[in-house]
Amino acid sequence: MRPLSRFFPILDWGRRYNRQLAANDFVAAVIVSIMLVPQSLAYAMLAGLPPEVGLYASILPLVAYAVFGTSATLAVGPVALISLMTASIIGAAHLPSGISPVLAAMTLAVISGIILLAMGLFRLGFIANFLSHPVISGFVSASGVLIAVGQVRHLLGVPKTEGNLAEILAALLSHLPDINIPTVILGFGCLGFLFWVRRGLPAILHRVGLVGMWATFIVRAGPVLAVIITTLASWYFDLASHGVKIVGTIPQGFPAFAMPSFNLQLWHQLALPALLISVIGFVETVSVAQTLAAKRRQRIRPDQELIALGMANLGAGFAGGLPVTGGFARSMVNFDAGAQTPAAGLMTAIGIAAATLFLTPVLYYLPQATLAATIIVAVLTLVDVTAIIHIFRYSRADFAAMMVTIALTLFWGIEPGIVSGVVVSLMLYLHRTSRPHIAVVGQVPGTEHFRNVLRHDVATGTSVLTVRPDESLYFANCRYLEDRIYALIAENPALQHVVLMCSAINEIDSSGLESLHEINARLRDSGVSFNLSEVKGPVMDRLDPSGFVTELTGRVFLSQYDALATLDPSALTPCRIA
Amino acid sequence: MRPLSRFFPILDWGRRYNRQLAANDFVAAVIVSIMLVPQSLAYAMLAGLPPEVGLYASILPLVAYAVFGTSATLAVGPVALISLMTASIIGAAHLPSGISPVLAAMTLAVISGIILLAMGLFRLGFIANFLSHPVISGFVSASGVLIAVGQVRHLLGVPKTEGNLAEILAALLSHLPDINIPTVILGFGCLGFLFWVRRGLPAILHRVGLVGMWATFIVRAGPVLAVIITTLASWYFDLASHGVKIVGTIPQGFPAFAMPSFNLQLWHQLALPALLISVIGFVETVSVAQTLAAKRRQRIRPDQELIALGMANLGAGFAGGLPVTGGFARSMVNFDAGAQTPAAGLMTAIGIAAATLFLTPVLYYLPQATLAATIIVAVLTLVDVTAIIHIFRYSRADFAAMMVTIALTLFWGIEPGIVSGVVVSLMLYLHRTSRPHIAVVGQVPGTEHFRNVLRHDVATGTSVLTVRPDESLYFANCRYLEDRIYALIAENPALQHVVLMCSAINEIDSSGLESLHEINARLRDSGVSFNLSEVKGPVMDRLDPSGFVTELTGRVFLSQYDALATLDPSALTPCRIA
Known part of the structure; x- marks a missing residue:
């Protein structure tokens, strides 16, 4: 035309x-x-x-x-x-x-x-x-x-x-x-x-x-x-x-x-x-x-x-x-x-x-x-x-x-x-999306798969906690993620590492980034390291120049299996496939 | 407490x-x-x-x-x-x-x-x-x-x-x-x-x-x-x-x-x-x-x-x-x-x-x-x-x-x-989510996988169009889906069937349901059947009693492969795995 x-x-x-x-x-x-x-x-x-x-x-x-x-x-x-x-x-x-x-x-x-x-x-x-x-x-x-x-x-x-x-x-x-x-x-x-x-x-x-x-x-x-x-x-x-x-x-x-x-x-x-x-x-x-x-x-x-x-x-x-x-x-x-x-x-x-x-x-x-x-x-x-x-x-x-x-x-x-x-x-929409599904995940024994601990028979250690939010992080839901993570830390005194599994995160807005900063700072105050795993390419492209990664107390792992193999190998059953 | x-x-x-x-x-x-x-x-x-x-x-x-x-x-x-x-x-x-x-x-x-x-x-x-x-x-x-x-x-x-x-x-x-x-x-x-x-x-x-x-x-x-x-x-x-x-x-x-x-x-x-x-x-x-x-x-x-x-x-x-x-x-x-x-x-x-x-x-x-x-x-x-x-x-x-x-x-x-x-x-958030990623998908030859036609080398016929929205359907994005589908129909005069692949749809609110009704009615006016595939359990549980399924001009298929096998078997390469 x-x-x-x-x-x-x-x-x-x-x-x-x-x-x-x-x-x-x-x-x-x-x-x-x-x-x-x-x-x-x-x-x-x-x-x-x-x-x-x-x-x-x-x-x-x-x-x-x-x-x-x-x-x-x-x-x-x-x-x-x-x-x-x-x-x-x-x-x-x-x-x-x-x-x-x-x-x-x-x-x-x-x-x-x-x-x-x-x-x-x-x-x-x-x-x-x-x-x-x-x-x-x-x-x-x-x-x-x-x-x-x-x-x-x-x-x-x-x-x-x-x-x-x-x-x-x-x-x-x-x-x-x-x-x-x-x-x-x-x-x-x-x-x-x-x-x-x-x-x-x-x-x-x-x-x-x-x-x-x-x-x-x-x-x-x-x-x-x-x-x-x-x-x-x-x-x-x-x-x-x-x-x-x-x-x-x-x-x-x-x-x-x-x-x-x-x-x-x-x-x-x-x-x-x-x-x-x-x-x-x-x-x-x-x-x-x-x-x-x-x-x-x-x-x-x-x-x-x-x-x-x-x-x-x-x-x-x-x-x-x-x-x-x-x-x-x-x-x-x-x-x-x-x-x-x-x-x-x-x-x-x-x-x-x-x-x-x-x-x-x-x-x-x-x-x-x-x-x-x-x-x-x-x-x-x-x-x-x-x-x-x-x-x-x-x-x-x-x-x-x-x-x-x-x-x-x-x-x-x-x-x-x-x-x-x-x-x-x-408001009803924000209320609905402000509480996204957030799963604590563990390893399906003998595989590289990680699943919700509530639904599957999976293995978890006591020193590492892996959390997988099933939604992009944006202003309406990132405070809920913070709240959930703080609650989990308060419940698990033996915790040394938290891994945020980002496989379902398509975007992180400024409020989400700020929440990640907050989580990182507060975990540091509690002596717990904060790690990311399975971050998607486009998300990583924006996180990298923001300086967040250098501030992170933990590391960014390519896969969740890598994360656990590094942070707590004892809790991991070896992967038969890999 | x-x-x-x-x-x-x-x-x-x-x-x-x-x-x-x-x-x-x-x-x-x-x-x-x-x-x-x-x-x-x-x-x-x-x-x-x-x-x-x-x-x-x-x-x-x-x-x-x-x-x-x-x-x-x-x-x-x-x-x-x-x-x-x-x-x-x-x-x-x-x-x-x-x-x-x-x-x-x-x-x-x-x-x-x-x-x-x-x-x-x-x-x-x-x-x-x-x-x-x-x-x-x-x-x-x-x-x-x-x-x-x-x-x-x-x-x-x-x-x-x-x-x-x-x-x-x-x-x-x-x-x-x-x-x-x-x-x-x-x-x-x-x-x-x-x-x-x-x-x-x-x-x-x-x-x-x-x-x-x-x-x-x-x-x-x-x-x-x-x-x-x-x-x-x-x-x-x-x-x-x-x-x-x-x-x-x-x-x-x-x-x-x-x-x-x-x-x-x-x-x-x-x-x-x-x-x-x-x-x-x-x-x-x-x-x-x-x-x-x-x-x-x-x-x-x-x-x-x-x-x-x-x-x-x-x-x-x-x-x-x-x-x-x-x-x-x-x-x-x-x-x-x-x-x-x-x-x-x-x-x-x-x-x-x-x-x-x-x-x-x-x-x-x-x-x-x-x-x-x-x-x-x-x-x-x-x-x-x-x-x-x-x-x-x-x-x-x-x-x-x-x-x-x-x-x-x-x-x-x-x-x-x-x-x-x-x-x-x-408004910026609604603007962002109001245009979700909507892929036209085709069969990866010889498999039961269906992928975006723009990113993968996949097979499609001319009589069936399969559309996969990568987001739940709710009031802010359902009109965009309608608009996309109407545009695709206007572009493809040989079309006989449209399949909505629902694998990424976690929820459909009333506005989304209304849009499905509208799409169904307008496709019927154009002589095209409207079908769904891979609808998740909880979504189907709410669609069923709403009467939408009985009104549907097409059918609800368990898998996308079934849908194509029924609607246009000639466009399908047989699945080597199945």
Whole structure:
């Protein structure tokens, strides 16, 4: 691949672009555009922002991704999880005077874009590895519940409910007397219809012989149908005058090139939340993109995806939109509809732009309850109870990390939830690796083999102790090794030599080296020599210039047999093989 | 060991206590008490607190440690690093009205005590493993520089200088016209004397034939001598009237049993800093205690040390003192002076209590510059330039973590410094382990051995790909394995089967299992079967009930040879041995 097309994958696929590919991409773009319009409005509402912000976030970001992205079928835009995080971040921030929530959301998108770009340029994609599967899964499920419960107020027609799960539920209960009956009928009717489309309709379509791609589209078109029907009903019956909240005026026409805020205080407040949004958005994007790429035996490049996602968020921020990421549902539709190249994304952007230009007056009467119902149906698929059960059965430590994530996400907040999950899973991992298997070994009589004294019938003397750690030495486990060795010395007063058998040590970091120095010094204080055996080549290459070997009270032996033959030949049975 | 004496080690050594041990402990206690009085005053000053707070922190905590500690010779009390952190934490906190700095320091000690106790009871000592050697070493060196530079104002007699290194230096420069000449003469005279005692005196003592224990004591007594001489000079010449700042009135008598604050806002502010102080204090304590224990082939129990340190801090908090930990210098003196049991600590507590009762009027004229000079001489031993050079030579990654710690500690603050160091070293570690060695293997012709295709002359077919990860699968590396496998599939269009050779996999966590599911699903989408071989017993025991094996598109083979014999016998050369 040429260097330039590494950063601009469009140069790669663009040269091979032809009419056939364009025709396929066009069909996919039309379908995705239709699906994206109500979704964009809904996720802007979920983020607590005016509906047009969602549309703006679905134009320029798609263009940016088409230029920089490595996935042929990924569709970026506002998604439920990131919109919820945006709402929570902007809600928690003390916005400086003059900064509107929209401006804050744009700024959040820009900061997130910069972070993603930096992560891509410095190849920091591995940061996503901090998010273990139980933590992500727990976080996504808990967020799904939070989002769904948070939308219930739109189905009831009651005022704003905010905060954690308990607070939202309490607010809903206290508002029960204020519910608006027309809204309830419309909202729950819509919800029931959408559930039926998902659960009941596929079976009917199957019975009438409609399967495959078209059946999928009819099911996916459910929300669009609900939007059309309820908008017509809202207009015809003038539901707004009966207390049903409608979307209202959406500014018509293209978004102006908008400037995010460069208020330092705001940037300071948003920097850490933007990092969280970036990492979570990246994980979602990469997992969707990889799933789709594998289906066609294609490849994506995670570090380039960071750059593409960064550019998409910069696009969102400068076009008046909210943070975006690669969405699962829309990418699946794009894939199923036969999108062949990122050009489908470019065409979708044109579609959304057309909708922004011409469709917004039509959406005036769209009831907010319809959008809430589409959000609830969409996010409930995020709640994965089976995963919770599986993880409980498979690993109690992972389950603990997951439960911390779920509990704190639901009852404290989404940022503390995910951060605590990450911290807990790192701590559990360090705890696990900080106590590696450390065997005391002895000679298998008559051979050059040395095995664990607890598992094998081996010979050991009293003056030499041989210890074999079954892990590389690094900061999390080297103190444990020290502790074990000191304990063994305290137990064996006749000891004169300790041999560290290094056959399983692939690396020794500075902390490990410091521990070896410490062990050497403390053994010297106790009058015991410290020796190494079977040190691997690369490890020895670094130990040698460090000066450790000259300081060693004992020696470095090539083999464990040599070590014992020198230090305590009497304890050794001669080797029949050698 | 009986259960009760596990938690009260005093029950263990107390029963064997006798006159001979008591005589040894008494000598050590007298020497340590004399050394501790000026030190306690100095470290209280360093923490920005009245001098008596340091004395109060050197009585009850010593009693608590004697009851609960497992080291025979560790001496707890205020130390430079923890005092600096206390100053920084209290300086940064927005103290609620009615909360004095002393009350805040006591509360910090109590919170820290509770955290340490909890860590001990829940056996969370492994948390200290988060602090790698380069991070601790860098942090201690940078703190030493900060402390020393922060004390220079006392040698010049200029007003308070605060903040990071740049701010302190700028303040010192701007105050240069205001320096007080008598203070400068006294301060730098004292500093020169103390340096000479450390560097020049030992050689002279050696020449006159004075070596060993007594020579050490004379050197260690330097600060005490400086205190006596400068106090006398200050009294005789009435230096206070010439602008030399003196310690002044220290309340005489025992500290009252004091109540820390239970202001929730204060606890909220101090909780996280207290965690940092606790972990760093614990690391210092354990490393000192282990060094000394090894010299006499004794053992300490780190989890019990947490409890002892927790009780010591509770003692400090309820007696009007500041946070304490095990100090290196004082423990060395205690050890060298021949302390045999923790009873030496009890006797030292009595010594300090006596000083608090009777000595404080004498200390009225003690110049603050003398204390500053003793602090500077003591902390400059913390600055370890050799360690920085060694780590630079040994490992660039560790050096990077160290430099981040040093730079941020000096120029941002001590808490951000150590926290960033921990985060950077964790990230570097995850980065290293997140890309484990993954070999594509082939058959060594005529044998049942399978080796890396890049290093050995082995046979491979085109329809089967065998991949061997040389690491357990866990959250930080499983996505990399996925990525590698998808890349290999994209490169080999003729592929029909993938075999994951699991001979080096000791564990698979939930994220690893999820990745195996993903790989299986994506390979199925590409029409490739996914197989496992040489799965270890314990790993298989957990995979089996998880349902993964039934979902697998391929099979689980006992040996890699079996796998190839079944999947692609044509690519295999018959095994001569089997």
